[in-house]
Amino acid sequence: NAGVTQTPKFRVLKTGQSMTLLCAQDMNHEYMYWYRQDPGMGLRLIHYSVGEGTTAKGEVPDGYNVSRLKKQNFLLGLESAAPSQTSVYFCASSPHNMNTEAFFGQGTRLTVV
Amino acid sequence: GDSVTQMEGPVTLSEEAFLTINCTYTATGYPSLFWYVQYPGEGLQLLLKATKADDKGSNKGFEATYRKETTSFHLEKGSVQVSDSAVYFCALTESGNTPLVFGKGTRLSVIA
Numbered sequence: 001n002a003g004v005t006q007t008p009k010f011r012v013l014k015t016g017q018s019m020t021l022l023c024a025q026d027m028n029h030e031y032m033y034w035y036r037q038d039p040g041m042g043l044r045l046i047h048y049s050v051g052e053g054t055t056a057k058g059e060v061p062d063g064y065n066v067s068r069l070k071k072q073n074f075l076l077g078l079e080s081a082a083p084s085q086t087s088v089y090f091c092a093s094s095p096h097n098m099n100t101e102a103f104f105g106q107g108t109r110l111t112v113v
Numbered sequence: 114g115d116s117v118t119q120m121e122g123p124v125t126l127s128e129e130a131f132l133t134i135n136c137t138y139t140a141t142g143y144p145s146l147f148w149y150v151q152y153p154g155e156g157l158q159l160l161l162k163a164t165k166a167d168d169k170g171s172n173k174g175f176e177a178t179y180r181k182e183t184t185s186f187h188l189e190k191g192s193v194q195v196s197d198s199a200v201y202f203c204a205l206t207e208s209g210n211t212p213l214v215f216g217k218g219t220r221l222s223v224i225a
Contacts, residue, residue: 004156033212042202042217058212090156099145099164099206102213104156
C-alpha cells in the first residue's frame with residue numbers, strides 16, 4: 001500500500017552542490033507535481049506533469065529541473081543548490097482529473113548550508 | 114490569477130470547542146474547492162471537497178459549504194478533539210485540469 005514515495009526523506013547540501021529528489025507512485029496516475037512548503041507561504045507549485053514525457057512550469061520553477069521519463073516516476077533536480085532552496089518538498093499525484101483527490105508523499109526536508 | 118486566502122493562525126482551542134477556519138478564494142471561472150489536512154510529520158491528505166456552488170463537503174465531523182456569492186469555503190467542526198491538531202489547507206483547482214492552488218495553511222492546536 002505504498003501510494004506516493006519520496007526519497008530521500010532528509011538531506012543536507014552545501015551551496016553549489018547538486019541533487020535529485022525522486023518521487024514514485026504506484027497508482028497509475030497521469031498527473032504528478034512537485035511543491036515546496038515554507039513557513040508562512042503554504043505550498044507553492046514548482047513543476048508538474050500531465051503525463052509521461054511531459055513537464056510544465058509552476059509558480060516557482062527557477063533553479064529546478066524535472067523529468068518524467070516513466071509514468072510512475074517524477075524527478076526534481078537542483079543543479080546548483082542555494083540556501084533559498086532550503087524547504088520541505090512534497091510530491092503529489094492525481095488521476096486524469098484534478099477534481100479528484102491528490103495523493104501526497106511524506107515530504108523531503110532539504111537544508112542548504 | 115487564482116488565489117486562496119485563509120485566516121491566520123495559529124488557532125488554539127479547548128477540546129469540544131467549535132471550530133471555524135475561514136477561507137475565501139479568487140478565481141475567474143467555477144473552481145472546485147478542497148480542504149486538505151497535514152498531521153505532524155506527514156504529507157497532506159484530502160479532508161473534504163465540493164465541486165459546485167451550494168455543495169457541502171463533509172468528513173470526520175468537518176463540514177464546508179461552497180458559497181459562490183461570497184466566494185467562500187469555510188471549514189467547521191462542532192466539537193474538536195486533541196487528535197484534530199494539524200495544519201489545514203484550503204485549495205482550489207480552476208477547471209479540473211489545472212494544478213491545485215493552496216492557501217498558506219492554518220495551524221490548529223487542540224488542548225485537553
